[in-house]
Amino acid sequence: QLQLVESGGGLVQPGGSLRLSCAASASRSTLDDYAVGWFRQAPGKEREVVSCISNNEDITWYSDAVKGRFTISRDNAKNMVYLQMNSLKPEDTAVYYCAADLWISVLHGGRGDYWGQGTQVTVSS
Numbered sequence: 001q002l003q004l005v006e007s008g009g010g011l012v013q014p015g016g017s018l019r020l021s022c023a024a025s026a027s028r029s030t031l032d033d034y035a036v037g038w039f040r041q042a043p044g045k046e047r048e049v050v051s052c053i054s055n056n057e058d059i060t061w062y063s064d065a066v067k068g069r070f071t072i073s074r075d076n077a078k079n080m081v082y083l084q085m086n087s088l089k090p091e092d093t094a095v096y097y098c099a100a101d102l103w104i105s106v107l108h109g110g111r112g113d114y115w116g117q118g119t120q121v122t123v124s125s
Contacts, residue, residue: 002026002034002114004098009119012088016123020083022098022116031100032056032076034114037107038083040094040121050096051083052107059104066092088123095120 008020020038024031037052051072052061060072071084081098096119099112106112 002029002031002100004100004114004116006096006098006116006119009096009121011122011124013125014089014123016088017084017086018088018121020085020096020098020119020121022081022083024079024081024100026079030076031074031079031081034100034102035059035104035107036072036074036081036098036100037104037112038072038081039097039099039110040092041097041118042091042094045094047097047110049108049110052104053081054104061104061108085121088121090123093121093123 003025005023035054038050039047040050041047053072069087074081098116100114101107101112
């Protein structure tokens with residue numbers, strides 16, 4: 001079992017930055033067994049995958065909507081995954097979730113075995 005808790009959301013002006021954190025705890029495994037993805041869901045819209053990172057960091061992926069503005073990273077020693085979000089736009093407003101799965105391809109397909117409860121990001125002036 002893997003438990004995920006997101007933090008770092010909030011209200012930010014357009015052009016600003018936020019760093020989201022995903023803290024993992026596990027009873028029988030460690031985060032470095034899993035690929036991790038960040039997803040978001042805006043009101044009235046379907047959930048979309050934003051970024052993914054493989055368990056050993058050799059693969060990262062970004063959606064076209066955030067490429068060049070967001071950076072995913074992880075610290076397996078601390079069981080943490082981060083999403084640095086720069087040059088934020090109003091259309092980035094959503095609830096952001098982290099998810100984990102043994103396979104990065106599953107996350108890229110929009111699914112995952114373990115999910116956090118989400119953190120709200122609001123970009124508004």
